[in-house]
Each structure stands twice: as structure tokens, then as C-alpha cells.
Amino acid sequence: xxxxxxxxxxxxxxxxxxxxxxxxxxxxxxxxxxxxxxxxxxxxxxxxxxxxxxxxxxxxxxxxxxxxxxxxxxxxxxxxxxxxxxxxxxxxxxxxxxxxxxxxxxxxxxxxxxxxxxxxxxxxxxxxxxxxxxxxxxxxxxxxxxxxxxxxxxxxxxxxxxxxxxxxxxxxxxxxxxxxxxxxxxxxxxxxxxxxxxxxxxxxxxxxxxxxxxxxxxxxxxxxxxxxxxxxxxxxxxxxxxxxxxxxxxxxxxxxxxxxxxxxxxxxxxxxxxxxxxxxxxxxxxxxxxxxxxxxxxxxxxxxxxxxxxx
Amino acid sequence: xxxxxxxxxxxxxxxxxxxxxxxxxxxxxxxxxxxxxxxxxxxxxxxxxxxxxxxxxxxxxxxxxxxxxxxxxxxxxxxxxxxxxxxxxxxxxxxxxxxxxxxxxxxxxxxxxxxxxxxxxxxxxxxxxxxxxxxxxxxxxxxxxxxxxxxxxxxxxxxxxxxxxxxxxxxxxxxxxxxxxxxxxxxxxxxxxxxxxxxxxxxxxxxxxxxxxxxxxxxxxxxxxxxxxxxxxxxxxxxxxxxxxxxxxxxxxxxxxxxxxxxxxxxxxxxxxxxxxxxxxxxxxxxxxxxxxxxxxxxxxxxxxxxxxxx
Numbered sequence: 001x002x003x004x005x006x007x008x009x010x011x012x013x014x015x016x017x018x019x020x021x022x023x024x025x026x027x028x029x030x031x032x033x034x035x036x037x038x039x040x041x042x043x044x045x046x047x048x049x050x051x052x053x054x055x056x057x058x059x060x061x062x063x064x065x066x067x068x069x070x071x072x073x074x075x076x077x078x079x080x081x082x083x084x085x086x087x088x089x090x091x092x093x094x095x096x097x098x099x100x101x102x103x104x105x106x107x108x109x110x111x112x113x114x115x116x117x118x119x120x121x122x123x124x125x126x127x128x129x130x131x132x133x134x135x136x137x138x139x140x141x142x143x144x145x146x147x148x149x150x151x152x153x154x155x156x157x158x159x160x161x162x163x164x165x166x167x168x169x170x171x172x173x174x175x176x177x178x179x180x181x182x183x184x185x186x187x188x189x190x191x192x193x194x195x196x197x198x199x200x201x202x203x204x205x206x207x208x209x210x211x212x213x214x215x216x217x218x219x220x221x222x223x224x225x226x227x228x229x230x231x232x233x234x235x236x237x238x239x240x241x242x243x244x245x246x247x248x249x250x251x252x253x254x255x256x257x258x259x260x261x262x263x264x265x266x267x268x269x270x271x272x273x274x275x276x277x278x279x280x281x282x283x284x285x286x287x288x289x290x291x292x293x294x295x296x297x298x299x300x301x302x303x304x305x306x307x308x309x310x311x
Numbered sequence: 312x313x314x315x316x317x318x319x320x321x322x323x324x325x326x327x328x329x330x331x332x333x334x335x336x337x338x339x340x341x342x343x344x345x346x347x348x349x350x351x352x353x354x355x356x357x358x359x360x361x362x363x364x365x366x367x368x369x370x371x372x373x374x375x376x377x378x379x380x381x382x383x384x385x386x387x388x389x390x391x392x393x394x395x396x397x398x399x400x401x402x403x404x405x406x407x408x409x410x411x412x413x414x415x416x417x418x419x420x421x422x423x424x425x426x427x428x429x430x431x432x433x434x435x436x437x438x439x440x441x442x443x444x445x446x447x448x449x450x451x452x453x454x455x456x457x458x459x460x461x462x463x464x465x466x467x468x469x470x471x472x473x474x475x476x477x478x479x480x481x482x483x484x485x486x487x488x489x490x491x492x493x494x495x496x497x498x499x500x501x502x503x504x505x506x507x508x509x510x511x512x513x514x515x516x517x518x519x520x521x522x523x524x525x526x527x528x529x530x531x532x533x534x535x536x537x538x539x540x541x542x543x544x545x546x547x548x549x550x551x552x553x554x555x556x557x558x559x560x561x562x563x564x565x566x567x568x569x570x571x572x573x574x575x576x577x578x579x580x581x582x583x584x585x586x587x588x589x590x591x592x593x594x595x596x597x598x599x600x601x602x603x604x605x606x607x608x609x610x611x612x613x614x615x616x617x618x619x620x621x622x
Contacts, residue, residue, distance in 0.1 A: 028339060028608060029354070029608070035353060035354075038353075039350065039353070042346060042349075042350070042430075043340070043346075043428035043429075043430055044428075044429075044430050044431070102615065103612070105612060105615065105616030106616070110616075113612075114588070114609060114612055114613075115426075115606060115608050115609040115612065116608055116612060117354035117355075117607065117608030117611055117612075118354075118608070118611040118612055118615055119353075119354055119355050120355070277425070295426060296428065297339060297340070297426050297427055297428030297429070298425060298426040300428055300429040301414070301416060301424075301425055301426065301427060301428075301429055302425075304413065304416065304429055305416030305417070305421075
């Protein structure tokens with residue numbers, strides 16, 4: 001297991017639980033946008049989570065689903081999409097012609113985020129845009145949880161998967177952010193490729209038990225993630241055996257035993273996605289290392305009210 | 312009544328309700344801070360409300376209460392204040408030694424804003440700081456609702472009150488923002504002084520019926536505002552008779568008749584402080600011109616979901 005500084009930036013401790021801005025701060029601002037990341041940084045967050053998908057011209061862009069997400073993508077007329085072409089089928093220039101500054105209030109997805117500000121003219125960022133921001137002197141202490149989305153359609157295309165990893169790692173290296181970036185995925189095989197491409201970069205292992213459905217309006221990762229048949233109680237060990245440094249369990253799966261086991265093995269435990277007050281309180285009781293949240297202001301308030309620092 | 316552009320910037324219309332960021336965006340970020348104003352601007356708001364109080368060295372600063380507000384002011388040790396000296400008793404340099412980036416979660420006031428981000432190192436802005444920001448090319452279309460807080464202790468000190476108004480107006484003029492600023496107060500006599508000092512600047516009349524208590528943790532304005540005995544149904548007429556351009560009633564006081572009467576007299580109606588979804592919906596039904604809110608993202612979402620533009 002790695003003990004690199006990018007991992008330690010996510011490690012909690014006595015009276016300390018870290019806050020990771022999920023897709024920036026999805027509860028407050030449109031997800032995976034530069035405006036969202038800038039907001040998260042402006043309130044002092046030093047840990048950002050976001051999702052990377054590859055375009056047809058092999059440019060890593062920051063968006064969550066493998067297809068343009070109809071409830072958050074609008075066309076040149078300002079209308080939400082009615083079909084969802086694959087990101088992998090479009091060149092990056094075309095992807096940036098869409099506006100991702102609003103959420104469709106009639107969609108089930110939109111109803112989940114009633115407080116999200118709505119701004120016209122926001123574009124899908126390239127990975128490079130965020131990395132460039134992070135190089136500024138003001139953000140020298142910010143670390144990244146870079147989720148590589150694993151497309152089930154390319155699951156067996158090793159050449160493509162290696163190129164995906166290589167492209168992402170190359171951009172991180174060009175930006176000199178290797179020491180401040182975790183490579184994060186549900187796809188444990190893809191994380192093996194990451195370790196092989198970038199042995200000095202820590203890997204972060206996402207899990208979600210198969211009985212828990214994907215959140216409304218989001219791609220499921222069930223088809224690309226291990227099933228853990230007969231091994232559910234050994235997940236932290238499996239993460240370590242696979243060379244992982246951080247374990248990122250789904251909020252409904254996390255238990256006191258799991259957290260204790262993981263931490264005794266030296267893993268960092270960051271839980272996703274923790275938005276409700278009672279869930280924040282449960283994470284405090286469990287003593288997790290980090291909380292991944294759409295509402296970082298709410299988590300800051302709650303932690304401080306409980307006498308817990310978040311950095 | 313004035314028909315200046317600063318008023319029209321607050322005027323709604325068919326399918327249009329304006330959004331005014333209350334103390335920036337108090338539900339999201341610490342109130343009356345530059346960070347809060349910058350957030351409000353970043354999500355496209357073009358109307359900002361804030362409060363001005365005078366220091367002992369006659370510097371207009373942006374803060375709500377006449378006394379340093381214990382639940383939001385921390386001393387050099389990072390502790391919330393236990394006493395509340397008057398702003399008017401302290402020089403501006405001393406006021407800026409306090410940190411206003413957090414809210415005391417144990418206070419009744421703090422409990423009202425559970426989602427507010429907490430940032431260390433935020434200072435009380437001088438009026439001049441905000442005016443300087445508004446002069447930037449990006450913010451040429453932003454208008455201000457500048458509330459002058461009327462200190463009951465100086466109610467009968469005409470010299471002091473005239474100087475207060477003159478100082479505030481002078482700063483607005485120096486920043487060349489006369490055409491983009493409303494002078495706003497509960498104290499109708501003070502607004503007379505404003506009209507006399509700055510005849511070309513529109514005035515905005517706040518009202519709250521005496522049976523409605525001040526919101527928890529906030530200075531009451533009851534002692535400086537008219538009582539409207541026997542004239543409650545004529546408030547919009549009184550605003551017009553007094554030379555006002557905008558009427559800003561308290562959310563619990565506003566009625567369909569009041570809105571209709573005010574608008575038929577040519578007044579803009581901006582209602583404070585509208586935070587809850589059912590209240591937003593009520594304002595939509597009433598057809599108010601503008602909603603003053605601590606949660607501008609929520610109001611943007613709701614208006615767009617209802618097919619109503621906000622600018």
C-alpha cells in the first residue's frame with residue numbers, strides 16, 4: 001500500500017474528518033463545472049471529486065455519465081436533450097457546444113437538487129481546465145479524487161482501456177499533479193492498469209453492493225465492479241491486496257466493522273455521497289476519514305458544531 | 312415618483328420575477344461578506360441587498376446589526392463574542408479585526424442557516440469594497456439595494472443622521488454608482504433625508520407590521536419605522552406620497568390587494584425574505600416584482616421550473 005501524500009490529504013484523525021466536494025458542490029451549483037469547482041475551493045475545500053470520460057478524439061472531459069445526460073445537457077436552442085448520444089461518439093469541440101448550467105426540474109434527477117443555482121453558458125470542462133486551475137499558487141494544497149468512468153461497452157477492449165488510462169495519467173503528469181491526485185474507480189481491473197501506468201500514484205477503490213441501485217439519473221457501475229460473492233466482509237483486505245490506498249464505500253453499505261477493519265489495515269475511508277444531516281452524524285460516529293458530499297457547506301457547519309475540524 | 316433605471320432593474324413583468332441576493336446569499340455563505348456577494352454575482356444575480364452601519368470614524372461598513380453580532384463575530388482567538396459592542400463605538404480598523412466567516416451553531420440564529428459554508432478569515436467589508444467590485448466591467452449590469460440601518464440611539468440627532476446619509480451617498484457618487492443604487496430603509500424619515508441629499512437616487516421603503524417580531528437574532532426596526540395606525544390599507548399610497556419608488560414588505564404582511572395596489576401606482580414590489588418553497592410559490596402567484604432571498608439558487612430553480620425568467 002502506498003503512503004503517498006495524496007492519500008494523507010484524505011486521511012482523517014482524532015477530531016478531524018475531511019470534506020470532499022462531490023462533482024464540485026452538486027447541491028449548490030451545476031455538477032462537474034468549473035464554477036462548481038471554483039465555489040468548492042472558495043469555501044476552503046481542499047479535496048475535489050469529479051468524473052472523467054473520454055471523447056471520440058480521446059480528450060478526457062469532466063462529466064459523469066457515458067452518454068450526454070439529458071436532464072443536465074441543453075442544446076443550442078436552450079432545450080434539454082431528448083436523446084443521449086455517447087460521449088465517446090462525439091469530438092470534444094462538439095461536447096462543448098452544449099450548456100450544462102441548468103437541471104431539468106421535471107426530471108427525477110432534477111428533483112433531487114432543488115437548491116442548485118442555474119446559470120446559462122456553462123460548458124463541460126476538459127480535464128486539462130481543472131488541472132490548470134489547480135496549478136495556481138492559491139490551490140497548491142488542493143488534492144484531487146479523479147474518477148475514471150469505465151464504459152461497459154469497452155470492458156473487453158484492453159487497448160482502449162490502456163489508452164484511456166494513459167491519456168488521463170499523461171495530462172496529470174503534464175500538469176505536475178501526480179503527487180496531488182488519486183486515481184479512483186469502481187472498475188478494479190482498470191485500477192490495475194492505473195497502477196501499472198502510474199506506479200507512484202495512489203489508487204482509490206469505489207464499492208457499492210449489488211442490491212443497492214444506482215442513484216436516480218446516474219449510470220450504474222454494477223457491470224464493471226466486483227460482486228464480492230462470499231467476500232463482503234473482506235472488502236478492505238481485498239482493496240489492500242489489490243494495492244489500493246483508499247476505500248470509498250457507498251453510504252448505505254458502510255458499517256462500523258468495515259471502517260475499523262479498513263483503518264486497521266492503513267486504508268483511508270471516504271464515504272459517498274453523504275448529504276443528509278442524519279447521515280453526516282452517522283459518519284461522525286463511525287469516524288470515517290472523509291465525507292464526499294454535494295453539500296459541503298452543510299457538512300462544514302455540522303462538523304464545526306460537533307467540534308470536529310475538517311482540515 | 313422616480314422612474315430611474317435603478318428602479319426598473321428591480322421591476323418584474325409578465326413571466327419575469329427578479330431575484331435579489333439577501334446579504335449576498337445568507338443561506339449559502341456568511342452574510343454581508345465579499346465572498347457572499349461574489350457568489351451571488353457568479354450565479355448570475357444582478358441585484359444585491361446589503362446593510363450599512365457607520366463606525367466611530369464615520370466609515371460605512373457592511374453589517375446588519377448596530378452591535379457586533381455575537382453569533383457571527385469571532386475575536387482574534389477564534390471565539391464567538393460574549394458581549395456586543397456598538398459598531399458606532401469602534402473605528403473601522405478595529406471592526407475589521409473580527410472574523411465573520413462562521414456562525415455559532417449553538418445560537419438560535421445559527422440554527423436558522425444549517426447549510427451555510429464556514430470560512431476562516433472573512434472580514435466585515437467596507438461599503439467601498441463592494442462598490443469597487445461593482446465597477447468592474449463584468450458587473451456593469453448589477454444594481455444595489457443599499458439598506459441604511461437607522462440606529463434608534465441617534466433617532467433624534469439630525470446632524471448625525473444627515474452626516475450618515477451624506478457619507479453613504481458620497482461613496483456611491485465617488486464610485487459613479489448613483490444610477491445603479493437604491494437607498495433602502497425602514498426609517499421613512501431617513502429616506503426623506505436621502506431624497507434631499509440625493510434627489511436623483513430612488514428610495515425604497517421597507518415595512519413590517521408591528522405584530523410581526525423581528526427574525527431571531529436580528530435587530531428590530533420597529534422603533535424607527537412608521538406604525539401605520541388606521542392606514543394599513545394605504546401603505547402603497549403612503550410610499551408614493553413620500554416619494555418612494557419601491558415598496559419592500561415583509562413576507563408575512565404581503566397580500567394580493569397590496570401588491571395590486573402598489574403596482575397600479577407604479578411601485579416596484581420586492582418582498583423580503585423569501586426562503587421556503589411554499590413562500591416562493593406564493594410570491595409567484597402574487598406576481599411580485601422581485602424576491603429577496605437567502606437562497607438564490609433555490610429561487611432560480613423554482614422560477615425556471617415554473618417557466619418564469621428571473622432576468
